[in-house]
Amino acid sequence: GLREIDERIADVRREKEAAIDAQDFEKAAGLRDKERKLGEERSAKEKQWRSGDLEEIAEVGEEQIAEVLGAWTGIPVFKLTEEESSRLLRMEDELHKRIIGQDEAVKAVSRAIRRTRAGLKDPKRPSGSFIFAGPSGVGKTELSKALAAFLFGDEDSLIQIDMGEFHDRFTASRLFGAPPGYVGYEEGGQLTEKVRRKPFSVVLFDEIEKAHKEIYNTLLQVLEDGRLTDGQGRVVDFKNTVIIFTSNLGTQDISKAVGMGFTGSNETDSVAQYDRMKNKVNDELKKHFRPEFLNRIDEIVVFHQLTRDQIVQMVELLIDRVAKALAAKDMGIELTDKAKALLAQRGFDPVLGARPLRRTIQREIEDTMSEKILFGELGAGEIVTVDVDGWDGESKDTDGATFTFTPRPKPLPEGTFSEMSPEAAEAVRDVEADTIAADVPDVPEITDDLFTEGLDEGPAGAGSSQPQR
Structure with a gap:
């Protein structure tokens, strides 16, 4: 059927791209022709299908059913098709792909979710309930996003509500829905309407202490x-x-006790500092929230x-994310240890x-590289090494430090091409560029003469001739 042809086209396309990368242009040309024939076959097949001339009956498999049900119900497809227990057992590893440090927080969340999925808690209550406490900018919101992506498939399953907008009792109607006769009745509440439409989600109440105490009830x-x-009398399932x-x-x-926002210089200081912060956080939570509220929380996690x-x-x-964007332009990026240290120094704020x-990397690295690419100072086929001038790598004074960007050619594939002279290698690059740019039907054959001519040449300036292109 059409699905099988689509899969064959995708396979051929991958083989063609691999052949181009390996400099095997004759094979790439053959695969290009094969891809074209499969495309024509698919068009004919689709035309038959639309006219009703096909004798075969399409079969609907488990994956297609799961995909449709997922779209209808909002239940992630993997929950229908994958053994969830295997995902839960590697939950910490998956979360740590996005969360740096915070081992205790990741373990606490993972344990609570596993307890729920194993059926060892009240089925009427939410799948999990947590208080994430700690300084700003340490990963509380990022862990919430990572949890949404892990449990429900993507970050769009995160419902984030800024509780600073609900600081008085009259704003509760915006959160849960206005009663009949009041403004906003037909719109529903910001919380209830979103959960009603997406029942499988992570609901993040940001800075809960800023909300009015009536909302806690x-x-x-x-x-x-x-x-x-909600205000319209509909029961919303959480x-x-x-x-x-x-x-x-x-x-x-906390930031006043730790210079430049970093923790103590040794492990003992760090542990003692965390214990003091944890005790103070727990004391403040007990003062601010009623016991019945705190007792209904699965885990209080101090970051x-x-x-x-x-x-x-x-x-x-x-920087890995920047590297992925550059890879699409056939470019790469490397940072020296000093460059990483300078970004860390400038990108951390004791309060925030x-x-x-992220903004520091955008300003110092991405903006500068963008300008150099537009001016032609950096381009495809290069790896850019980012280093630092005017800084010793340790001093807190970084005012005179500047980032440097040094390009170098990307290495050729291992094997014959890596052993060529620079002139022959340049000739091969030109042939490849011409072939790809023009999508030439008759791919020029790269003969041994080309390589021999490049390898036999003497040093530059010795009267050697350039290979013909």
Whole structure:
């Protein structure tokens, strides 16, 4: 059927691209012709199908059914087709692909989710409920996003609500829906309407301490019964949601005790500092929230202050994303240890944590490289090494430090081509570029004469002739 032809076309296309990468242009030309014939076959098949001339009856498999059900119900496809237990057993590893450090937080969340999935908790309550406490910019929101992607397939399954917008009792109607006769009745609540439309989701209440205390009473019903009645009288089911509250309570003075926002210089200082912060956070939570609210929370997770090494790891994670974007332009990027350290130094703020790091990389690396690419100073086929001038790598004073960008040619594939002279290698690159750009039907044959001519040449300036192109 059409699906089989589509799969064959995809396979041939991958083989063709691999042949081009391997400089095997004769094979690439043959695969191009094969791809063209398969495309014609598909068009004819589709025409027959639309006219009703096909004798065969299409079969619907498990994957297609799961895909349709997923679109109808909002249940992630992997929950229908994959053994969930195998995913849960590797949950920590999956979350740590996005979360640097915070081992205790990741373990606590993973344990709670596994308990729920194993059926060892009240089925009426939400799948999980957590308080993420700690300083700003240490990964509370990022862990929520990673959890949404892991449990429900993508970050769009995260419902994020800024509780600073609900600081008085009259704003509760915006959250849960206005009663009949009031403005906004037909619109539904910001929380209830989103959960009603997407019942499989992570609900993040950001900075919960800023909300009015009357709102906590309504949220108690969600935590206890897993349901809530909106302003229109509809019962909204929260049993398949994960509820997360973030809070900065007890951490306001943390940045004053740690120079430049990093934790103590040795492990003992770091542990002692974390214990003090954890005790203070728990004390502040008990003062601010009623016991019945805290008792309905599965886990209270206090996040660690970030260390210098963890900030550097975050730099590497963000630079990997830049590298993927550059790969589409046939370019690469490498950072020296000094460049990573400088980005970590400039991208961390004692109050905001690691939040400015992304903007720092955009300003210092991406913006500069964009200009150099547009001016033609950097281009395809190059790897750019980013280093630092005017800084010793340790000093807190980085005002005189500047980033440098040094391009070098990407290495040729291993084998025959890596052993050529520069002149012969350049000739091969030109042939490849011409072939790809023009999609030439008759691919020029690269003969041994070309390689011999390049290899036999003497040093530059010795009267050797350039290979014919």
